[in-house]
Amino acid sequence: MVFHSPNFLVFLGLLLILFVFVKRWRLAILAVGNIWFYGSSGLGMLLVFAIVTTVVFVAVHGMKRPGFRWLYIVGLAVPVLNLVFFKYTVLLLETWTSLTGWPLAPLEQYASSLVLPVGISFYTFQLLAYLIDVRRGELAPTRSLFRFWVFISLFPQLIAGPIMRGKELMPQVDSIRDRTIPWQDIKYGMYLFFIGLAKKIWIADPLSLEVNEWFAQGAAMSATDAWLAAYGFGFQIYFDFSAYSDMAIGLGWMLGFRLIENFRSPYISADPSEFWRRWHISLSRWIRDYVYIGLGGNRKGAARTHLHLLAAMLISGLWHGAMWTFVLWGGLHGLLLIVHKLTLKLNRWQWIASIRSSFLYRIAAVAVFFHIVTWTWVFFRAQDFGLAIEMTQKMLTVNWLELWQAPLFLLMAGLYGLHVLEYGLRTKEGWFSRVWHWVPFPIRGGVYTAFVFAILYMLRGETYDFIYFQF
C-alpha cells in the first residue's frame, strides 16, 4: 500500500480517528493497522514477516538464559537468511555460474520466481539492531510479543524506513496509550506528509520519465546526455526517497511517534563524510554501529580502519540491491571516505586548515563533490557495468560548455536551487511558519486547496512506487 494511494488515505483516516479517540486500545489499533497495511501487499509476505519477527523475539528472550546463548546466532541467522533467500539467491546463483561455468538452471528458474517481500531489507536491519542492542546490554527487551510486533511493524516506517532502533521506538510504543496527541502535532505531521507528497508527485515522478528515457538510450547516449541522466537520477532518487521519509516522519507525528530524520539536504555536502551524515541517515548510522564498529571501527589502527570503512560501504551497497553494480557503488563511496580521511591529515598544516575552513573553499568543495556523487549514481542506476563504464568515459570527455548550454541543464540547475531552497526552508521552518500564519486564514485555506488540487492534477490517476520499495 503506497502512501499516495486512495486505499492508504482511507486506511489512515480510519486509523487516525480510532487512534485519537480510543486511547485505551491504541496498541491494538496499531497492531491490526500494521497487519492490514503490510498484509495488503500479500498474505504470504505477512506470514514470512510474522514468523521471522517471532523467531527474533524468542531469540532475544532465550539468549540470556544459561545454555541458550546459541539462540543469539539463530536470531541473527534467521532474518539474514530470510533476506539472502528472497533478495540475493538469483545474484548468488548467477555469480556461481559465471565463476564456475556450471549452470544451476532449475534453481535459477525457481529463484527468479521468488517475489521480494516488501520492506524486507528494512525490517531485517531493524530486527538485527534490536537483537544486537539487547545482546550488548543497551536495551532491556520487551516481554510482550504484541508490543514487539507493534514496534517492528509500525506502518509509517515499515516499508522504506527510517530504520528505527528499539531504544528509540520501543519506549514510544510503551507510552503511546497515555500520550495526548495535540492538534499541532497532527497539523505538523500533515504538513510533512504533504511536502513529501508534493516532492514525489511534482518532482520525482515527472523526472523519472525523463531519466528512464536517457538511460534507455544505453551506449548511444551522448556525453551531455550522460551527465544529464546522472544529474536527473541523482535528483530523482533524492526527491523520491526523501519524499517517502518526509511522509513517514509526518505520519509518525500524526500518531504521536517521533521517527528520526533521514535526509538533510545531502547535495550541499562538501565531502563524503558529510554526505553520509546527510544521506539516508538511519541506514548509515546502522552500518556505522553494527558493521563498522562491529568490525572494530577505528580502534585497530589506520589500515584496519580503512578496511572496516570499505567493508561497511560495500555491505551498504549490497543492501541496496542484488546486483554487483550496487556493490561497486558502495565500494566507490568507501574509497571516497578513505581518501577523504587521508586528506584530513593535511589539516595539521595550519594554512591548509585555514583554506579548508573558508567559505570559498566550501563552495568549491560542494560543487566538486556534488559532481562526484552524481557520477557514482551512474553505477547505482545503470543496467550493467558496461553501460556504467561507458557513461563514465563519456562523462570524462564532456564538453562542459556544451553541457551548460543544454536546455535541460537549466532544469537541473533549477532542481539544485530547489534542493538548496528546501535546506533553507527546513532549517528555518519555525520562522517560515510564523510568517505564514500572519497571512489571513481564508487566503491560507485557498492556498491549501490549490495545493491539494495541484497534487491531484499532477497525479493524473497514475501512481508510481517509491524507488526504495525495491530495496
Place this chain on the structure above:
Amino acid sequence: MTSYTSNSDHPTDDLEQQAVVMGSHAESDPSIGGPIEESVREQPLPQRAERREEAGEQRSKRRYLGLGLAAMLAILILLETLVFRNVDFYGYSPGFIGQLGELKASFAQEEPEQIKVAIFGDSMSLDALRPDIMEEEAGLPRGTVFNFSLSGGSAFDMYKTYKSYESQLPALEHAIVVVNEHQINNAEAAKDIKFKFYANLNERLQVMNADNYGELLLGWAWKGYEMREVWIMMLDKYRHDRDHPDEPKQLREAIPAYPGGIKPLTWSPKTDKTYEHAVEVADRWFDPYVTDGVRTDALGKLIRELSERGVEVTIVQIPRTPFFEQAVSAKYEEQRQEYVDIVQRFADAHGAAFTVMSNEGLDPETDFRDTNHVSTEGAEKVSREVARRWLGLQTGL
C-alpha cells in the same frame, strides 16, 4: 507531547537549540552517520516531550485552531456543491460525464409534462431511436418522446438516469428499455466513471474489494477527487484553447441542447465496420462476463419500478450487423443466452415484452456506421419500425 517556545508556532522550533542525535555512539567514527551541527529536526525522546506537555498545553490550545485548514474545508465543501457534484459543470466538455450535462440541457428545453414515452439505453439506442421520427411515424405530437440514452450506458446508468428524472415525468406512459449484453456485464462495473458519479454508498459497498475500497470510499466523500480525470481533461482543453486560439475549440462555450435527448453520432471510421472490429467489440463486451451484480440488479429495478408506476415497459434489443452477431456467436454464445434468459426473466416478472429485433431489411453497408451502431439511414428505419410496433398500436396516444 511537545510544547513550543513562547514566540513559536512551530513544533520543532525549540528543538533547534537542544538538538541531539539519537543513537549516536560514543565510539563512533564521524565518517558515516555521525552528528552534524545543524541537526534541526531531531525529535525529542518521549520522556522529554512529556515533560513539556503540561507547560505548553494552555498555550497550544489558544494558539492553534487550524483556521487555515477550516477555511480549506469550507472551500472544498463549496466546490463540491457548486462544481464537482453539478452535472452542468461537466457539460462544457464532451465525454461520459459531460453527456449528463447535455442530457440535462436537452431535457430543460422540453416540456416535461408532455413527455409520454421515455427511451432508456446506450449509444446504440441513442443513434437508432430518433424521437422526431418516432413521433412522426406514430402520429404523436412533438415533444412526447424523449430519449434518455447515454453513450456507454449500462443498466445501472439507465436506472440512475430514470431516478434523476423520475419526478419530472408526470405524464410518462410508456418506457422503451433498450438492452444489450454489455449492459449487464458487472465485471468492470466499479471502474465505470458513470457508476462512480451516480453510485451511493450502498452501491459502492456492493462492488468494493481489497483493491478499490479507497477509491470508492474517498470518491463517495469527495467528488472532486473522484472526477479528477474529467476536470483534469477539461483543464487541459482549456489550456489548449487558450494557447491555440486559431485551432477548433475543445472546450464548449455553452452546454449543447438537442431536441428529444442527446445528439446522436452519425460517423465512424471505416475500420469500425469490419469483422475484426466486431470481434474486438465482442471481446470488450464479454471477456470476462459476470452477470451477477449492481448492473443486473439495476435493470431489474428499472423494469420493476416503471411497471409498479403503471408505465408500460417494452424491452428491445436494437439490430446489429450480421458480422457482429457472427462474432458474438462464434465465441460467446453461452454468455449471450445467459443474458437473454436474465432479461426475459425480468420481462416475465413484470409483464413486459422483450424483443430482439432482427437485422433483416437493414443493409450493413448503408444502414450501419459501424458494427453495432446504425447510421442516419438505419436510424430512420429502426425508429419507424419501433414506433410502428410499439407506439402507434399500443399507446393509442
